[in-house]
Amino acid sequence: MKPETLLYRHVNTGWLQQAVPSSQTFRPTQKDDGKPSVYDGDIIGSAEASYVHWTEELKLTSVGVLAVTQSECSIHGLPAVTDGVPFPSHATINFTHCKTGGEIRRLAGELTKLAIIRKWQYRPPDAAA
Amino acid sequence: MSEVEFLKPRLDGPRFRDHAIPLDVLKDLAAFEEFLISVAKTEWLKDHPTRRRTPRGFMSDVAVKLKGVEEGSAILVLTAFIASTTPLIPNAISPQQAYLQRASEAILEAVSAAETGGSPTDSLPAKTLAYFDRFGRGLRDGESITFNRGDGISPARLTPQTRRRLVLAAPGVTFITDDAVRRGTVVDTNDADRTFTIRLATGQEVKAPLPPEHRDAILDAQREAPSGIRIAVHGVGRFNRSEKLVGFDGVEDITPLEPLDVPARLDELQLLKAGWLDGGGKAPNAISLEKLGQLFTDYYPNELPLPYTFPTENGGVQFEWRINEATPEIEIDLPSFRGEWLSGDDEATFDLTSAEGWAGLADRVASLVATILNEEIA
Numbered sequence: 453m454k455p456e457t458l459l460y461r462h463v464n465t466g467w468l469q470q471a472v473p474s475s476q477t478f479r480p481t482q483k484d485d486g487k488p489s490v491y492d493g494d495i496i497g498s499a500e501a502s503y504v505h506w507t508e509e510l511k512l513t514s515v516g517v518l519a520v521t522q523s524e525c526s527i528h529g530l531p532a533v534t535d536g537v538p539f540p541s542h543a544t545i546n547f548t549h550c551k552t553g554g555e556i557r558r559l560a561g562e563l564t565k566l567a568i569i570r571k572w573q574y575r576p577p578d579a580a581a
Numbered sequence: 582m583s584e585v586e587f588l589k590p591r592l593d594g595p596r597f598r599d600h601a602i603p604l605d606v607l608k609d610l611a612a613f614e615e616f617l618i619s620v621a622k623t624e625w626l627k628d629h630p631t632r633r634r635t636p637r638g639f640m641s642d643v644a645v646k647l648k649g650v651e652e653g654s655a656i657l658v659l660t661a662f663i664a665s666t667t668p669l670i671p672n673a674i675s676p677q678q679a680y681l682q683r684a685s686e687a688i689l690e691a692v693s694a695a696e697t698g699g700s701p702t703d704s705l706p707a708k709t710l711a712y713f714d715r716f717g718r719g720l721r722d723g724e725s726i727t728f729n730r731g732d733g734i735s736p737a738r739l740t741p742q743t744r745r746r747l748v749l750a751a752p753g754v755t756f757i758t759d760d761a762v763r764r765g766t767v768v769d770t771n772d773a774d775r776t777f778t779i780r781l782a783t784g785q786e787v788k789a790p791l792p793p794e795h796r797d798a799i800l801d802a803q804r805e806a807p808s809g810i811r812i813a814v815h816g817v818g819r820f821n822r823s824e825k826l827v828g829f830d831g832v833e834d835i836t837p838l839e840p841l842d843v844p845a846r847l848d849e850l851q852l853l854k855a856g857w858l859d860g861g862g863k864a865p866n867a868i869s870l871e872k873l874g875q876l877f878t879d880y881y882p883n884e885l886p887l888p889y890t891f892p893t894e895n896g897g898v899q900f901e902w903r904i905n906e907a908t909p910e911i912e913i914d915l916p917s918f919r920g921e922w923l924s925g926d927d928e929a930t931f932d933l934t935s936a937e938g939w940a941g942l943a944d945r946v947a948s949l950v951a952t953i954l955n956e957e958i959a
Contacts, residue, residue, distance in 0.1 A: 466892045474891040
């Protein structure tokens with residue numbers, strides 16, 4: 453993974469209102485064990501390919517794909533690594549060093565802000581503008 | 582003309598704490614007067630079994646008036662004015678007054694029975710229970726009207742729940758009306774029937790009368806429905822025995838909604854099922870969402886920007902504001918309504934069941950708005 457590698461994250465249907473994604477988008481959920489999953493953009497190839505994998509292989513829902521880079525995570529003290537499990541392009545952003553829930557919320561919010569500035573990497577054709 | 586103070590019901594609930602009576606509750610009192618007189622006539626007929634109707638004009642010169650509001654949440658002083666009869670015997674009560682008192686005792690006995698699991702029809706004819714469809718309709722959850730009944734007798738307490746039991750105690754009654762607010766898109770207007778139809782977040786379509794004074798707003802909303810414009814309809818809703826709204830009997834107000842309207846968004850969140858978040862994610866509790874919407878409506882200042890509203894993994898709700906570069910948020914646990922505020926390094930906790938908690942939240946948002954405005958001016 454290079455510093456400029458894009459890390460794709462899918463936005464859940466519930467976390468989009470009036471085309472604005474929630475700051476929770478990059479926040480680890482309970483099943484993430486402090487390490488939310490992302491796609492390594494260099495391996496999956498494109499945001500659209502990650503969408504196809506997410507919705508057709510994993511059968512999960514997505515209203516679109518946002519991305520941050522490995523270096524943006526690193527600047528915030530969040531190591532991002534490709535682990536290749538359970539699929540080759542699988543990567544994680546590591547929040548486990550965060551000491552408080554507030555810190556996790558703040559850093560996840562910062563990543564979402566950066567991703568929004570970068571704009572949607574992919575939106576399915578039937579998604580609202 | 583005689584004047585008799587005969588009932589002093591006490592209104593309890595947040596809206597009555599300043600000893601004031603909202604005008605919509607006064608409609609209930611008007612219904613109560615009709616109710617009393619109807620039951621008084623029934624009592625007279627009980628005493629005169631050979632008569633099929635009451636004497637002409639019986640009770641027509643009786644008026645129940647609100648004479649004052651006393652302190653103690655809000656205590657209403659209800660006085661009967663009886664125009665025509667001054668008893669010939671000093672200190673005797675007129676027949677009208679006697680039947681009025683019996684009517685009030687019968688009504689309060691029925692309320693008490695409904696509250697304690699008894700049978701309201703033991704004290705009131707079933708057909709008169711329909712008056713409870715109007716009397717008490719203005720009460721909201723958590724509010725009540727308490728009637729003291731003299732020494733040794735427990736007070737009778739009318740709540741939205743006891744009112745419902747009373748209305749549905751009458752045989753053949755399948756619907757109950759109640760104050761209702763519903764939000765949705767206008768999908769149809771029918772000038773011939775003078776009705777319009779809104780589609781709620783659940784997909785249910787509900788028909789309502791088309792009030793001439795709101796016709797233009799409703800037509801505008803219908804035109805703009807494809808772009809997601811919604812309205813709030815406030816009126817008298819008709820509910821079935823399962824408490825499902827089946828239609829509006831009357832419309833009092835129509836309000837076009839902002840795209841970020843919070844209660845409308847909370848309606849949508851009620852549709853989330855467990856597992857909504859990639860297999861995880863707890864479904865938010867519908868009652869808590871309703872309550873949050875009401876609290877937001879009651880306490881969040883209109884002049885402040887509306888937040889985006891999102892579900893949280895644990896079945897709560899997160900409000901997120903976009904105030905230029907600032908992106909404050911508050912994560913609200915349900916059903917505790919404890920809110921964890923976060924804006925940059927600023928963290929705070931608010932109890933959002935209380936007016937103070939909402940005031941604290943509003944202060945934080947207002948302060949950020951003021952900072953942005955000052956920066957823009959500078």
